[in-house]
Amino acid sequence: MPEHRGGGRPSRGSRTSRPTAADPARRAAWEVLKSVRADDAYANLVLPAVVVHFSLSARDAAFTTELASGTLRWRGLYDAVLAACVDRSLSRVDAPVLDALRLGTHQLLAMRVPTHAAISTTVDLVRAVGGGRGGGRADAAAGFANAVLRKVAARDRDAWVAQVAPPAERDLFKHAEVAWSHPAWVVDELAKALGTAAAGDELAALLAADNVPPAVTLVARPGRAERDELPGTPTTYSPFGVVLDGGRPASVPAVAEGRAAVQDEGSQLVALALAAADVEGDDRLWVDLCAGPGGKTSLLAALAAGRDARVLAVERAHHRAGLVRSALGADPAGSWGVVTADGTRPPLRPGTVDRLLVDAPCTGLGALRRRPEARWRRRPDDLLDLVLLQRALLGRALDLVRPGGVVLYATCSPVLAETSGVVGSAVESRRDTELLDVAGLLASRYGVTDCAGPLPGTAQLWPHRHGTDAMFLALLRRTA
Known part of the structure; x- marks a missing residue:
């Protein structure tokens, strides 16, 4: 875990203390949290720009990354701790100050930062970002932060968990919401995806893996x-x-x-599984129906080039289509193309595609290791719209492939509504579709074991079992 020498000076919380500049590494981490909160940004996309803006050294950049990402991961625990230390509802604490307090709490409970440095630098940060234009307000906010963080520092992480997390035997999901910092509804969905055979120990292993960078x-x-x-x-x-x-x-x-x-190994396996599937007849046109930002498309294009096949990438958002083009790079041979179009209505004739990938938009709950803010951003209500879109995309994909061609449906989510629910509905409603054994393909070709999915033949990867994102894969063939 990155260390940091601190910065700033110890604060006495005095109303007459002289303002000091916030430590750049901590200010950078605060800017990341602000972008996530105010702009719905993704931390991993904001971090590189913030590092450049603040001209951080490699050491400080590593510190900022751990501070921002770790704070986002453990927000559920830290908010419970802060609620026990604040004499008001957290909703009444100014958002900039609350972000700074979360950063300070992470330093105190999870990083090798001396207590005095964690408190004093956070107080300086609050004075810089939480006081508005009035010096008196800045001093008041700084004094408030100093008092709260001293209470936080009075206990270590384990002691705080024991105090603020509901007992697991009384409510496992509410306990996990605090102790493992996952919203209760997310824990419920992950437990269902693991299955009834998965005891609480495996659920805990998955939640722990989600919190490891x-x-x-x-x-x-x-x-x-x-x-x-x-x-x-x-x-x-x-x-x-x-x-x-x-x-x-x-x-x-x-x-x-x-x-x-x-590229995460799970994403690599998605592209490899589609390329390794048996197709009947021609094998010349491969399509990625939801291509942005282009990682899987690029690996597919490299694999297709060795077989004299062509890859067509379809992406609805113009800027993401541009990312796909950048990822693919130069192509003097004309072996790939990118079109900006809705994947449910692409400019392709039905029955003309040999291999097709549907890397469907989803909740992203399988990638919480790299996008920790997704757990706080998503809501149960999001599922309905996503599932309707996923069904439409898979249905269109099955129309586009020719008899004998294959579709690989993938989500970076293990949620059953997005995986077995979508695929099972397609197989049941169509007489021209059969489900192939992609789990067996992954085992025989790439040595992937213990990956049986919720439907026979489907595959589910897990961070705690395979060290990958929790990718779901289903391979379907269009029949005559």
Whole structure:
């Protein structure tokens, strides 16, 4: 875990204390939380720009990343702790001040930051961002932060969990909401996806895995790069991946040149499974129906190029279609194309596609390791609209593939409504569709075990079992 020397000076919480500049690394982390809260931004996308804006060193950038991401992961616990230390509802605490208090709490309970440094630098941060234009308000906010954080510092993390989390035996989901910092409805959905055979220990293992920052995984695009030229440890399943040993991915020559990229091993397996599936007849046109931002498309394009096949990427959002083009890079041979179009109404003739990927928009609850804010952003009400879209996309995909062609439906979510619910409905409602054994394919081709999905033949990857995002895969064939 990154260490930090502190910065600023110890604060006495005095109303006449002289304002001091906030430590840049902590101010940068606060800016990330502000963007997530006010702009619905994703922390992993905001962080690089914030690091550049504040001209942070590599050491301070690592500190900022852990501080911002860790605070977002553990917000459920930290809000419960702060609620026990504040003499008012947290909803009555100014949002900028509350963000700073969460950052201070993470430093006190989860980072190797001395207590005096965690408190004093957070007080300086509150004085900088939470006082408005009035000096008196700034001093009052700083004094408030100082008093609250001293109460937080009076107990360690385990003691706070014991005090503020409801007992698990009384309400497992409410306990997990605080102790593991997952909303209760998310815990409920994850427990259902694990199945009744999964005891509380496996649920706890999954929630714990969600709170561990993922290692950076790279993929060497076949035909353009070799795995041996990437620095890192070979991935367990993908023959093209490595887990980066350290440093910035952009400093790797193959990444800088677009011959390799950052990509979770689970996402690599989605593209590999589609490419490895048996098709009957021609194998020339591959389509990615929800292509943005282009990671899976790029791996598919590299695999297709070795078979004289062409990849067409379809992406509804114009700016994301641009990201797909950037990810694919130069293509003098014309082996791929990108169109900006709605995946439910793409400019393609039915029955003309050989392989098709539906990487469907979803709740993203399988990627909480890398996008921790998603657990607080999503609501149960989101499921209905997403499921309707997922069904429409899968139905259109099955219309587009020719008899003998295949569709791989994938979500970065294990939620049953988005996985077995969508796929089961398609299979039951169509007489021209059969479900293939993608779990067996992953086992035989790539050594992936213990990945049986909720429907026979489907596959479900898990962070606590496979070290990947919780990707769901279903492989379907269009029959005559």
